[in-house]
Amino acid sequence: MSGYPHGVAQATRTDPLRVLEEIKRLSLEVLGGLPGTLYGPVEDALKVAMLKGDGKTNHYEEQAALWVLRQHQATHVMKFRQQIAQAFDDFRALRIRSGGEVPLRLLDEQQLEYELASGRLNESLVARFARPLDTLQSRLQALSESLRVPAGLNPIGPERLVTAFSQTLQDAQVPDTLRGRLFRHYETELIRLLGDLYARINALLGSSGYGAPLAPRPPEELRRGAEGVAPAGYGGGYGPQDGYGAPGGYGPGPGTVGEPGRGSAPPMSQQDIAAMAQELAQLRGQLHAWRESISRGDVATGSGGTHAPERPVGQRREMRVDEILSVASLLQAEPPDAFARALAVTGRLGETIRDHLQDGARRLGLNPDQACFSPEEEDAIDLVAMLFDSLFRHNALQDRARRLYARLVLPYVKVALTDNAVFVKREHPARRLLDAITEACEGNDGETPQDRELLDRATEISQRIVADYNEDLAVFEMAHAELDAVLAQQRRRFELQEQRAAKATYGRERLGAARAQAESALEERLGDTTLTQAVADFLAMPWRHHVVQTLLRENADQRRHAEAIALGDALVMADRLAGEGRGRELADQLLALQPAIIDCLASSGLDDSAAQHGMAGLVRALATPDTPRRQRPAEPLSMPEDDSGEAERRLWLAAGTDTVRHDPLLAERMSTLEVGDWLRLTNVEGESTAVKVAWLSPLTSRYLLVNRRGLRVLVASAEELAALAGAGRLTIGAERTAFDEAMRQVKRHLDRASATR
Incomplete structure (x- = not known):
């Protein structure tokens, strides 16, 4: 595309291969998604026909065939695009053109129907666009001469476009009536799109030196051409006035085919287009303010400004x-x-x-x-x-x-x-x-x-x-579809990892709560009481472990837990009876407690023989009234902290959690977090990661935070999260997708950088 103003004859021509590639890009941009855009309107027309039907036409067969077509929509779009791309390759003579006679072949009935429908559609389009097609053909001939290849068939002429559509659907089983509907809607779409497309391509060829330039274009395109930006439809503009649908702005306008590969996605509303244009204008404004602030800072400090982009000076032209x-x-x-x-x-x-x-x-x-x-x-x-x-x-x-x-x-x-x-x-x-x-x-x-x-x-x-x-852009669409299919399988695995992390955390919390409750029960029974060594040891080890087990395994059966607590009280009473020399009452007490004591010892992993041996040792100790008794404070069980929990706290809460200093208002805000909320967490080394609230503990009200792979990152209370937020290492309301979050951070960076200059 030349940098000369439109309307001025050009002494040189733009590289023909580059021009042809631009025509190909424009054609694929405008026409590439056509097969996929037809199925929705055809389905609507079919529903109307069914309501008005007289019963003579089998619309259900058409519906079934249309459903099959929609299942293969992406394949049809890609096949159609390949047909258009092949037409451009043929024009460049990249494939050997047939120079001899075309071999005769028999056509089956379906192929014959496609040939007839294609012929009728081709005649209609040629008659409608005769004038721009004549101009386009002469300019393409000049382009062929520059390429030093024989003049080929117009790669975006009606004949090639109709052939592309026919080849796309040729292998599909389409009833005659549905085929007619598809060709009619395809004709409607081509009539709507080709006039503008041919005008744009003729303007491109004329401005590039292949044929006389056309009449002057609208002021917006003249401005873009004078700036050295590509002609209308190139999509190189950044100005907020370009809009989403204005020539040269953001591709096709409302109601046209969108980006390649979008299929039958509905067009954006005017409100959406205006909102996006405003967002882009605001982003550009932030970027320009940032750039100006850097330039001012460099002038003030006399630095070279490595971050400031180089600006055009003197006689230098903009590329x-x-x-x-x-x-x-x-x-x-x-x-x-x-x-x-x-x-x-x-x-x-x-x-x-x-x-x-x-x-x-x-x-x-x-x-x-x-x-x-x-x-x-x-x-x-x-x-x-x-x-x-x-x-x-x-x-x-x-x-x-x-x-x-x-x-x-x-x-x-x-x-x-x-x-x-x-x-x-x-x-x-x-x-x-x-x-x-x-x-x-x-x-x-x-x-x-x-x-x-x-x-x-x-x-x-x-x-x-x-x-x-x-x-x-269809390359990106296909690549995303392929990678997302793999990710869809992995997401289920990540969900299971989330569930396992929640269950493991809940299990550790239940164990900790049960141990704390058993520890409290033991302290109550030892307290100021004087006991023999055997009874104190029994309470400190087998009985305390038995209480923990009943809390964990029999949490729903309060009766079993009450029986375990009653056993501890009964053993303290038995020790008192022994000390007072009340042998008969002691014997009755021990006989009554024997099943409970055996059960308690068995919960510690002892078999029946070992449990009986332990019971005998306890009886021998209580059988001697003058056995020494004293207060025996309970030694806490060695309950090692969860390794992963300790590692988490060293990574995220380096100051520890004993006295977490936090803002109560922030803690109140943290307490409103819900499962599924996304946050951004930064460790003490400055590494940031996206985390999700995967689970809220019903025991401790702590939050389980996992990364995108479902792996546990941190379990923390609202107060601990508030401390992290106060230190600037936790951000609430992070965007769900990485691109959105990255753009949010870019805008924040631009604002902060401009404000500090």
């Missing part, structure tokens, strides 16, 4: 978006070592991206001393750099993931240059893929086969993006 895309495509397949190193140092990635692009421009013959980045390109580079920096600062990503993300830097720079909606549109395919990759990599150290499979699949997909992405 066009298509030039930057060519440079990025050249570098995309090269090793990402420099980006990986830059990701390890906050703030270095943007500078590294600029250095690489300038080096690539030099290799392509563009002198960086005579050309510079435009403001829109600076925005794209800075936002991508900050996005990836934020992902690494706020997610627990291992070293292996750094190279994986480094490999994706340039593809995402290209996405930002051609479709800046990626920063504000939650359903953008490139955005969803980055979320899936982060979910696969965060906290994943590859210890299990499943974890290694996730890492390998994410690595493979990043390599595929590098190899296949050429301004066609």
Whole structure:
């Protein structure tokens, strides 16, 4: 695309391969999702026909066939896109064109029906678009001459588009009536889209030197052309006035086909479009304020300003978006070592991206001393750099993931240059893929086969993006669908890990509560009482353990617990009877207690013989009235702390939890957390991770926090969480997806940086 103003004859032509690739990109952007967009309207029409039906047509057969088509919607979309891409390859003579006679073959009835329907549709479209098609054909012929190939069939002419649709559905079992409906709706969509598409492509060819320029375009396109940005539909603009649907802004407007691969997703409302445009304008405003604050600070301090992007000076021209895309495509397949190193140092990635692009421009013959980045390109580079920096600062990503993300830097720079909606549109395919990759990599150290499979699949997909992405967002859509299918299987495993973590934590808490209750019961019975050594030992060991077991195993049966407590009281009474020399009463007491004592000893793991032996020893000790008696304070059981709990506290609560200093208001806020809420937690070493409230203890009201893989991170009370929040190491209300959270952190960083300058 030339940098000359529209309406001025051009002495040179833009590289024909680049122009042809741009036409291909535009065509796939506008037409690529067509098969998937037809099924919804056809289904509605079918429902209306059923309501008006006279019973002569079997609409149920059509419904069944349509249901099957919808199940294979993604396959049809990709097959259709491949047909369009093949048409461009044929135009470039990448495939051997038939130079001889076409062999005769027999057509089955279904193929014949498709041929007839295709012929009728082709005639209709040729008649409707005759004038722009004539202009387009002459310009494509000039393009063929520049490519030094024979003039081929128009790759987006009606004949090729009708053939693409027919080939897409040829293997599907479609009843005649449904086939007619599909072709009618396909014709309607082509009529709606082709007029604008042909006009845009004719304008592109004319402005690139292939044929006389067309009449002047609207002021918005003139402004973009004068700035050196791609023509309408290129998607390189960042201005808030571009809008989501204005030429050159965010791809197709409302009601048109959206990004490739979206299928039959409903168009966005005007309110959504306006909200996204406002969000992007606000983001750009923050970015520009940050950049200006850095420039002012550098002037005041006399520093060179390594973070401040270089601005155009003197006679330097701004590079066009298509030039930057060519440079990025050249570098995309090269090793990402420099980006990986830059990701390890906050703030270095943007500078590294600029250095690489300038080096690539030099290799392509563009002198960086005579050309510079435009403001829109600076925005794209800075936002991508900050996005990836934020992902690494706020997610627990291992070293292996750094190279994986480094490999994706340039593809995402290209996405930002051609479709800046990626920063504000939650359903953008490139955005969803980055979320899936982060979910696969965060906290994943590859210890299990499943974890290694996730890492390998994410690595493979990043390599595929590098190899296949050429301004066609369908690559991201397919990659996300593949990775998400693997993640769907793993998410169930993560849910089970969450449940196991909750059960294990609850079990430890029940054990701790039972031990504390048994300890209290023992202290009550020993207290100031003087006892023989045998009775005190029995109460301190077998009986205390028996009480713990009844609390854990018989928690629902209060009778068993009451019997265990009564046994302790009875043994204290027996010791008193022995000391008072009341032998007959003592004998009756011991005979009555024998079953309970045997049961108590058995709960400690003694078999019947050992339990009988223990019972005999207790009887011998009580049978001697003058046995020494004294107060015997209970020695606490050795109850080692849970190792993981201790490690957690050292990692997150370095000051300990005995006297947690906290803000009561923050603690009250923490007490309102619910299961499923997402938080962001930073350890004492500054490493941040996303955590979810997985469980609330009914015993201690403590919260179990797990990471995205369902693994326990911390169990803490509301007061402990308040202390972390007060120290700035806990953030409430973190975004659920990694991309959303990263963009939130980018905005906070821009605001803070601008405010402190």
